[in-house]
Amino acid sequence: DTAVSQTPKYLVTQMGNDKSIKCEQNLGHDTMYWYKQDSKKFLKIMFSYNNKELIINETVPNRFSPKSPDKAHLNLHINSLELGDSAVYFCASSQGPGEKLFFGSGTQLSVL
Amino acid sequence: RKEVEQDPGPFNVPEGATVAFNCTYSNSASQSFFWYRQDCRKEPKLLMSVYSSGNEDGRFTAQLNRASQYISLLIRDSKLSDSATYLCVGVRGQNFVFGPGTRLSVLP
Numbered sequence: 001d002t003a004v005s006q007t008p009k010y011l012v013t014q015m016g017n018d019k020s021i022k023c024e025q026n027l028g029h030d031t032m033y034w035y036k037q038d039s040k041k042f043l044k045i046m047f048s049y050n051n052k053e054l055i056i057n058e059t060v061p062n063r064f065s066p067k068s069p070d071k072a073h074l075n076l077h078i079n080s081l082e083l084g085d086s087a088v089y090f091c092a093s094s095q096g097p098g099e100k101l102f103f104g105s106g107t108q109l110s111v112l
Numbered sequence: 113r114k115e116v117e118q119d120p121g122p123f124n125v126p127e128g129a130t131v132a133f134n135c136t137y138s139n140s141a142s143q144s145f146f147w148y149r150q151d152c153r154k155e156p157k158l159l160m161s162v163y164s165s166g167n168e169d170g171r172f173t174a175q176l177n178r179a180s181q182y183i184s185l186l187i188r189d190s191k192l193s194d195s196a197t198y199l200c201v202g203v204r205g206q207n208f209v210f211g212p213g214t215r216l217s218v219l220p
Binding site for chain 2: 031033035040041042043044045048050055056058090092094096097098100101102103104105106
């Protein structure tokens with residue numbers, strides 16, 4: 001029974017397209033996150049939501065828009081994809097600040 | 113200065129060896145700390161939390177030195193399966209701040 005699940009696992013698309021990645025957690029956590037891991041393997045926070053409310057937005061281009069319909073879901077929509085968006089995107093959740101962070105298995109996005 | 117810094121390695125050690133990683137942090141990412149492990153092409157997984165008094169979990173020992181602002185991870189009796197990237201994590205507000213990771217390869 002997967003705790004944090006995200007889909008799709010792989011996403012290959014052309015520049016300029018719009019795509020979405022979905023994330024769901026069944027841990028009952030209040031806080032969800034999107035992280036980006038680039039080719040240099042650095043994990044960087046993009047967004048965080050607490051109970052459907054945006055609490056972290058770390059200088060991410062406007063083309064990225066998170067949406068949290070309820071506290072168990074945090075989706076990521078990306079408009080006008082660029083080559084530099086190619087990376088692995090991880091969804092994660094935690095019960096709160098300083099609590100353990102649990103990750104989804106990642107979405108490998110390749111923009112051609 | 114980055115909030116959380118680590119030596120990227122790689123550390124290549126023989127099976128059975130003891131290996132230690134250090135991680136330094138800035139004041140902004142100092143609420144609490146964790147060590148995560150990431151295997152190639154997989155998601156990071158929690159290895160252990162780091163407590164002020166130091167803590168041990170089997171072959172793994174974590175230490176926190178607030179005066180010098182560093183955290184350490186000691187792995188005893190290394191196994192081939194310990195080969196992975198070890199990520200030091202600090203917390204700033206609601207945000208988990210990840211170090212760049214230290215790559216460990218345990219060789220037969």
